[in-house]
Amino acid sequence: MRSHARVVVIGGGNMGAAVLYHLAHEGWTDCLLIEKAELTSGATWHAAGLVSRMIGDHALGYCHDYAVELYKRIEAETGQAVSWHDCGSLRVAASEGHRDWLMHTRDVVCGRGQECHWLEPAEVKRLNPLYDTSAIIGALYTPDDGHVDPSGTCQAMAKGARRLGAQVIRRNRVLDVRPRPSGEWEVVSEAGSVVAEHVVNAGGYHARQIGAFVGLALPIVPLQHHYVVTDAVPEFADMDHEIPVTRDDYFTGYVRREQAGALIGLYDTPTRWRGGPTVAPGSRRTNSSSRISTASRRGSSAASRGIPASRTEALSGSSTAPSLTRPMARPWLGRHRASATTGSPAAPRLASPGGRAWENISRSGWSTARPRSQCAASTPAVSEPGRTAPTPTPVRARTT
Ligand SMILES: Cc1cc2nc3c(=O)[nH]c(=O)nc-3n(C[C@H](O)[C@H](O)[C@H](O)COP(=O)(O)OP(=O)(O)OC[C@H]3O[C@@H](n4cnc5c(N)ncnc54)[C@H](O)[C@@H]3O)c2cc1C
Numbered sequence: 439m440r441s442h443a444r445v446v447v448i449g450g451g452n453m454g455a456a457v458l459y460h461l462a463h464e465g466w467t468d469c470l471l472i473e474k475a476e477l478t479s480g481a482t483w484h485a486a487g488l489v490s491r492m493i494g495d496h497a498l499g500y501c502h503d504y505a506v507e508l509y510k511r512i513e514a515e516t517g518q519a520v521s522w523h524d525c526g527s528l529r530v531a532a533s534e535g536h537r538d539w540l541m542h543t544r545d546v547v548c549g550r551g552q553e554c555h556w557l558e559p560a561e562v563k564r565l566n567p568l569y570d571t572s573a574i575i576g577a578l579y580t581p582d583d584g585h586v587d588p589s590g591t592c593q594a595m596a597k598g599a600r601r602l603g604a605q606v607i608r609r610n611r612v613l614d615v616r617p618r619p620s621g622e623w624e625v626v627s628e629a630g631s632v633v634a635e636h637v638v639n640a641g642g643y644h645a646r647q648i649g650a651f652v653g654l655a656l657p658i659v660p661l662q663h664h665y666v667v668t669d670a671v672p673e674f675a676d677m678d679h680e681i682p683v684t685r686d687d688y689f690t691g692y693v694r695r696e697q698a699g700a701l702i703g704l705y706d707t708p709t710r711w712r713g714g715p716t717v718a719p720g721s722r723r724t725n726s727s728s729r730i731s732t733a734s735r736r737g738s739s740a741a742s743r744g745i746p747a748s749r750t751e752a753l754s755g756s757s758t759a760p761s762l763t764r765p766m767a768r769p770w771l772g773r774h775r776a777s778a779t780t781g782s783p784a785a786p787r788l789a790s791p792g793g794r795a796w797e798n799i800s801r802s803g804w805s806t807a808r809p810r811s812q813c814a815a816s817t818p819a820v821s822e823p824g825r826t827a828p829t830p831t832p833v834r835a836r837t838t
Contacts, residue, residue, distance in 0.1 A: 492580045525585070612626070
């Protein structure tokens with residue numbers, strides 16, 4: 439294994455691959471991604487792949503808009519199929535309060551220059567004839583949404599990064615990350631050590647363990663997330679369009695077409711992962727099987743009120759996997775700065791007062807710097823060498 443890289447990214451899921459890809463496009467090609475198993479072995483492999491512009495938050499919305507554009511073009515750039523389906527999406531409302539909230543979202547989406555419409559039930563029925571619209575007053579519609587094959591996007595970004603000179607090493611677990619007196623980091627892996635100027639923790643539901651290598655307590659919790667797949671839905675065969683991804687907050691889930699059947703995602707059982715706050719380091723792909731869990735049956739039974747095609751006797755398979763949950767359910771990004779004074783791996787790294795601090799930068803429009811003891815942390819975390827962090831000064835939160 440090489441001895442030095444400008445950046446080492448730990449984790450080859452969609453986030454790690456995206457970091458490597460975008461660094462390479464910025465000219466940072468002396469970068470290395472290390473994945474303990476295969477690319478897309480973690481939550482990425484399980485994702486239903488929904489990508490939506492229906493985001494009522496300006497900053498996060500721009501990220502989603504960018505993702506749609508990226509997934510549309512990356513197949514042509516890399517030759518790797520990502521299976522983009524531009525079917526649009528619907529989110530139904532059954533009360534005036536819910537419509538108010540959706541109208542706020544619509545204004546934010548339109549404010550970003552994207553297309554978004556309020557539809558009456560008859561129009562919802564036209565787009566998704568399977569949906570029982572009798573209990574709804576309408577739906578928000580974003581026609582330029584869709585879904586992708588998430589393992590395809592991950593492979594495509596890794597391929598794009600490799601083409602520009604970045605490197606990916608698979609089947610190599612990172613065992614530790616140690617600060618060096620130079621301010622750099624030693625990333626210790628099964629295949630040897632590499633010294634890096636920056637380390638990106640993109641370990642997904644293992645990010646908590648990776649954070650612990652440098653003494654960080656990342657407040658992220660793995661929850662179970664399910665989806666089920668139905669047998670072939672006969673009505674799909676005669677349809678001249680793909681139904682929009684339909685989100686229904688009343689069964690707290692979503693449905694989209696999956697080949698000849700339907701895929702139904704369920705949020706109504708936010709069960710903590712059975713291993714507690716961490717997922718065992720050895721865990722790879724989790725539970726994807728033809729055995730339908732009780733929770734999945736309950737959820738899809740609820741879904742069948744809105745989508746008759748999801749009746750439980752027609753379920754053919756399910757996927758249950760840990761999915762990360764962060765404070766406020768937002769993506770959090772932040773830097774963890776090394777102290778130039780801490781060089782010994784044996785040193786209690788976060789115990790030296792003033793030696794380290796967090797700087798959290800949320801993409802959703804506010805930033806704060808706080809001592810670790812007070813701070814909700816972030817992932818992925820980017821370490822920065824060679825600097826002793828100043829005493830953190832709280833910055834007043836700005837909400838959008
Ligand atoms: C059932 C399900 C459905 C979902 N549906 C959607 C959806 O429709 N739309 C959406 O946007 N999101 C969806 N998600 C969420 C989405 O899957 C995740 O947010 C996303 O995949 C996280 O990507 P990641 O790269 O952060 O993590 P992961 O994909 O988990 O990648 C982390 C990688 O780090 C590696 N790793 C961990 N520890 C080490 C180590 N010590 N050394 C080296 N490598 C290590 C792991 O092997 C893994 O490959 C869904 C999730 C689930 C479970």
